Amino acid sequence: MKPEISSHERVEFLIDGKVASAPVGTNLIDAIRMNGVEIPTLCWSVGLEPALGTCRVCTVRKNGREVAGCTVQIGKGDVIECGASDLRNLRQGVTELLFSEGNHYCPGCEKSGDCELQSVAYDQGITHSRFPYKFSHYDLDYSGKDLMIERNRCIHCKRCTDLFVDDEGRKVFRFMGKGRKTVVEMDLKLEAEMSKHKKKEAVAICPTGAILFKGQGFDRPIGTRKSDSRSSK
Ligand code: SF4
Ligand code: FES
Numbered sequence: 001m002k003p004e005i006s007s008h009e010r011v012e013f014l015i016d017g018k019v020a021s022a023p024v025g026t027n028l029i030d031a032i033r034m035n036g037v038e039i040p041t042l043c044w045s046v047g048l049e050p051a052l053g054t055c056r057v058c059t060v061r062k063n064g065r066e067v068a069g070c071t072v073q074i075g076k077g078d079v080i081e082c083g084a085s086d087l088r089n090l091r092q093g094v095t096e097l098l099f100s101e102g103n104h105y106c107p108g109c110e111k112s113g114d115c116e117l118q119s120v121a122y123d124q125g126i127t128h129s130r131f132p133y134k135f136s137h138y139d140l141d142y143s144g145k146d147l148m149i150e151r152n153r154c155i156h157c158k159r160c161t162d163l164f165v166d167d168e169g170r171k172v173f174r175f176m177g178k179g180r181k182t183v184v185e186m187d188l189k190l191e192a193e194m195s196k197h198k199k200k201e202a203v204a205i206c207p208t209g210a211i212l213f214k215g216q217g218f219d220r221p222i223g224t225r226k227s228d229s230r231s232s233k
Contacts, residue, residue, distance in 0.1 A: 011076040016083045022074050027051070028067070029058050031074035037082055040091060040120040042098075042207050043157040044070035052158045056094045057120060061087060088124075095121055096129035103135065103152035104208070110217055111209030113225030117155060122227055138183065145192040146199055146214055151183050154210040160184060164205050166194050172202065173211075184210070 009024045015037055022031035030046065032039050042055040053071040060069045061081035074080075081087060098104075098117060106112045138151035160173040161184065172190045175182050194202070203211050222228060 011074060011078075013074055013076065013078040013080060015080045020080075026074050028060070028062065028069040028072050028074050028080070032060070032069065032080065032082060038123070039069060039082055040095070040123055041070055042095075042116055042120055042155070043159060045116075048159065048163055048205075052162060054158050055098070055155065057091055057098075059087060059090055059094065066090070092124050092126055093130070095124060095126055097131055098155045099126075100129045100131040100133050101136070102155060102208075103138065109153065109209040110212055111153075113218075113222065113228045114220070115209055115227070116207035119227045136180070141185070142214060143188055144186055144214065145188070146196075147186065147191055147202060148212055148214045149184055149186065150210050150212060152210075153208040154184055155208055156182060156184075157207060159205045159207065160202065160211060164202055166190050167198055 010021045011024055012019060012021045013031070014020065015032060015035055018035075020031070020035035022034050026034070029039055029041055029044070039058050039060060041058045043052045044058065051068075051070040053068045056068050058069040059066050061067070061084070062069075062072060063079050066087075095117075099121070104117070106115070106118055109115065112118065138154075140151065141149040156175075158175075161171070161175055164171070164173060166172050170190055171187075172194065173184055173186050176185045177183055191199075199213070203213060205211075
């Protein structure tokens with residue numbers, strides 16, 4: 001029988017040499033944030049479980065080893081490194097690669113200002129990618145009844161394919177193809193049947209502007225979106 005763990009039970013650990021604490025079993029990124037240190041995340045955010053571990057922008061060092069922080073829990077006495085320059089550089093590099101691999105033209109994107117990829121880049125002070133841009137060709141998919149997929153903006157995070165289900169619990173999105181040709185597709189029949197509310201959820205689960213309502217531009221005016229103030233700096 002598993003020993004019962006009280007939700008009040010806490011563990012102590014170190015973040016960049018400072019003593020910190022969090023409830024037993026807390027997701028490592030959550031535990032770090034509870035102690036006032038911000039680490040970027042993209043494929044994971046609070047409430048999106050299980051962690052997918054696909055983007056790696058949350059890389060920290062746990063007891064001397066680099067880990068995707070969202071995929072592990074904090075442990076008693078763990079030595080966590082977040083702020084070392086090599087780790088900051090690594091997280092920035094991973095984020096920049098996402099921009100280099102896709103075709104992200106933020107000023108013309110309906111999600112601009114509300115895009116998690118864009119926010120994560122601003123938070124890390126990224127102004128451009130150090131890596132060559134690939135300018136790969138991706139098709140847009142307008143075949144949904146209400147939703148479209150702008151594959152130029154897909155970062156293959158798996159949020160839609162692994163964590164999103166329709167009102168009946170059925171998966172609507174899936175990956176097709178292999179390697180660099182992998183693209184997201186949606187089940188058109190299920191998409192057509194989905195409630196408006198579920199469709200909004202599908203748009204919201206995508207951290208970029210890859211899943212959108214057809215024919216809908218900016219639904220909130222410039223100046224009221226979460227990244228607006230940062231984008232104008
Ligand atoms: S469409 Fe959006 S949610 Fe789905 S894999 Fe691509 S970026 Fe992630
Ligand atoms: S947020 Fe941790 S791997 Fe993506």
